[in-house]
Amino acid sequence: xxxxxxxxxxxxxxxxxxxxxxxxxxxxxxxxxxxxxxxxxxxxxxxxxxxxxxxxxxxxxxxxxxxxxxxxxxxxxxxxxxxxxxxxxxxxxxxxxxxxxxxxxxxxxxxxxxxxxxxxxxxxxxxxxxxxxxxxxxxxxxxxxxxxxxxxxxxxxxxxxxxxxxxxxxxxxxxxxxxxxxxxxxxxxxxxxxxxxxxxxxx
Amino acid sequence: xxxxxxxxxxxxxxxxxxxxxxxxxxxxxxxxxxxxxxxxxxxxxxxxxxxxxxxxxxxxxxxxxxxxxxxxxxxxxxxxxxxxxxxxxxxxxxxxxxxxxxxxxxxxxxxxxxxxxxxxxxxxxxxxxxxxxxxxxxxxxxxxxxxxxxxxxxxxxxxxxxxxxxxxxxxxxxxxxxxxxxxxxxxxxxxxxxxxxxxxxxx
DNA sequence: TGCTAGATAGAGCGTTCGTTCTAGAGAGGT
DNA sequence: ACCTCTCTAGAACGAACGCTCTATCTAGCA
Numbered sequence: 001x002x003x004x005x006x007x008x009x010x011x012x013x014x015x016x017x018x019x020x021x022x023x024x025x026x027x028x029x030x031x032x033x034x035x036x037x038x039x040x041x042x043x044x045x046x047x048x049x050x051x052x053x054x055x056x057x058x059x060x061x062x063x064x065x066x067x068x069x070x071x072x073x074x075x076x077x078x079x080x081x082x083x084x085x086x087x088x089x090x091x092x093x094x095x096x097x098x099x100x101x102x103x104x105x106x107x108x109x110x111x112x113x114x115x116x117x118x119x120x121x122x123x124x125x126x127x128x129x130x131x132x133x134x135x136x137x138x139x140x141x142x143x144x145x146x147x148x149x150x151x152x153x154x155x156x157x158x159x160x161x162x163x164x165x166x167x168x169x170x171x172x173x174x175x176x177x178x179x180x181x182x183x184x185x186x187x188x189x190x191x192x193x194x195x196x197x198x199x200x201x202x203x
Numbered sequence: 204x205x206x207x208x209x210x211x212x213x214x215x216x217x218x219x220x221x222x223x224x225x226x227x228x229x230x231x232x233x234x235x236x237x238x239x240x241x242x243x244x245x246x247x248x249x250x251x252x253x254x255x256x257x258x259x260x261x262x263x264x265x266x267x268x269x270x271x272x273x274x275x276x277x278x279x280x281x282x283x284x285x286x287x288x289x290x291x292x293x294x295x296x297x298x299x300x301x302x303x304x305x306x307x308x309x310x311x312x313x314x315x316x317x318x319x320x321x322x323x324x325x326x327x328x329x330x331x332x333x334x335x336x337x338x339x340x341x342x343x344x345x346x347x348x349x350x351x352x353x354x355x356x357x358x359x360x361x362x363x364x365x366x367x368x369x370x371x372x373x374x375x376x377x378x379x380x381x382x383x384x385x386x387x388x389x390x391x392x393x394x395x396x397x398x399x400x401x402x403x404x405x406x
Numbered sequence: 407t408g409c410t411a412g413a414t415a416g417a418g419c420g421t422t423c424g425t426t427c428t429a430g431a432g433a434g435g436t
Numbered sequence: 437a438c439c440t441c442t443c444t445a446g447a448a449c450g451a452a453c454g455c456t457c458t459a460t461c462t463a464g465c466a
Contacts, residue, residue, distance in 0.1 A: 015443080015444085029323070029325075029326065030236075030323050030326075031234055031235075031236055031237075031322060031323025031324075032234075032237070033233075033234055033235075033236035033237040033323075034234075034235070034236040034323045034324070036422075036423065036424080037423080037424060037425085038422085038423080038424090046444085047443095047444055047445050047446065048424095048425090048445080048446070049427095049443080049444055049445050049446070050443065050444060050445085052424095052425075052426080053442080053443060053444080054443090058424070058425070059424065059425090108325065109325060109326055111322075115322065115376060116322050116323050118380055119234060119314075119318065119319050119322055119323075119376070120232070120233050120234025120236075120237045120319050120323075121234075121237070122232075122311065122312055122379065122380070123232065123233075123312055129380055129382075132380045133380050133381040133382075136377050136380060136381060137381070159389050159392075159393075160393070162374075162377070162385060162386050162389045162390075163370065163374070163386075163389050163390055163393040165373070165377065166370055166373035166374040166376075166377050166386050166389075166390055167366065167369055167370040167373055167374075167390075168373065169372075169373035169376055169377065170368070170369035170370055170371065170372035170373025170374065170376065171365075171366070171369035171370075171373065173318060173322070173369075173372060173373065173376070174339055174365070174368065174369050174372065176325065177321055177325075177332055177335045177336050177339060178336040178339060178340070179332075179336075182365060183365050183366075183369050186362050186365045186366050186369075187365075187366055187369050187370075189362075190362075190363070190366040190397055193397065193400060194393055194396065194397045194400075197396060197397075197400055218413080218414085239452075239453065239454080240453085240454060240455080241452085241453080241454090249414085250413095250414055250415050250416065251414095251415080251416070251454095251455085252413080252414055252415055252416070252457095253413065253414060253415085255454095255455075255456080256412080256413060256414080257413090261454070261455070262454065262455090
């Protein structure tokens with residue numbers, strides 16, 4: 001056989017893709033160690049054989065792919081949000097609000113798709129940590145590009161992007177733990193204020 | 204017997220205290236699911252029997268106590284840092300630098316003592332999540348108090364404290380994952396800048 | 407000297423873990 | 437028709453998991 005994108009159980013996704021998505025979602029909620037390979041295979045509608053066929057590197061390789069999936073998924077979300085407003089300060093605030101809405105909708109279980117998977121595996125699995133670092137870097141680059149498009153100096157944009165991502169990340173974590181939108185709402189407000197202290201407003 | 208603070212192996216701590224500290228340190232590095240009870244008992248120099256004697260609620264009860272320990276430990280650190288400078292903006296920046304230094308010194312493994320333990324256990328163990336939420340609230344209160352002491356309005360101080368803690372938390376996470384002090388350094392700079400945009404400078 | 411309660415000690419329970427392994431199903435090429 | 441190669445299927449393995457259990461030790465008090 002060659003392609004397998006439309007002949008699988010449930011959704012129209014191939015087995016490999018279904019496994020990655022399921023792993024990403026489960027590890028996002030339960031962490032790396034809290035998620036078993038058998039649970040992944042069951043919820044993905046695949047068998048253990050299929051998992052090890054597509055991911056001979058085992059759980060670690062699967063986790064790396066899960067992080068990459070979450071990385072790209074959030075990058076798309078971030079791009080959409082940042083493009084929704086011309087002013088970067090407003091765009092960042094909109095992003096924070098959207099994060100809060102989605103988090104609440106998931107009953108506070110779907111936080112950052114990368115953090116939970118990567119945290120706690122640092123010492124044991126450097127490649128997992130590396131994939132997470134790449135995700136953070138990609139997201140920062142998107143924010144930096146948005147700021148530069150609005151007239152920000154390159155170095156300033158790069159620095160600010162660091163704090164924008166860090167703050168959104170931390171606020172999502174705080175919101176998740178306290179089951180409350182407030183940290184994300186305030187993060188949006190304060191990030192917008194911080195960005196506006198740089199007088200490079202878009203024309 | 205009554206007290207047991209000086210008659211234990213290794214350090215001068217009682218068995219119970221040694222177990223809590225070891226659990227806190229291990230879960231901080233490896234997460235809740237990544238840390239086994241037997242590993243804790245071994246590294247604490249205690250036996251399984253002692254662990255279940257002091258913590259009949261098992262691993263969950265131990266995790267709650269471990270988080271509380273990390274909570275108070277970081278609260279002391281935060282108090283010390285905030286008191287080191289009269290100006291709150293400078294104090295927050297100093298805190299960020301100190302976090303970066305300690306994180307680097309631990310070879311990037313000792314992040315937030317609460318996050319790793321609480322993340323991934325949200326759905327299964329509400330009491331663990333609750334203990335983590337309490338920790339965040341306590342730290343926010345310390346920052347808010349510092350801001351109010353410097354003349355900030357109560358509501359403003361409370362809001363700013365949210366973002367200060369969120370940003371420090373997120374920046375520590377980003378720094379840990381990328382093994383780089385930059386996120387924390389920039390977080391300190393930007394938080395100081397944000398605080399200074401409120402013209403309630405200390406006299 | 408006994409008695410009692412707190413604390414220590416670790417073998418062993420059933421379960422689940424990540425992984426390996428062999429067997430078979432199904433489509434394409436010749 | 438047959439072979440081949442990708443993918444599916446799940447039994448089985450040793451190790452580790454959280455936890456229970458009984459037995460022993462120790463200190464303070466009568």
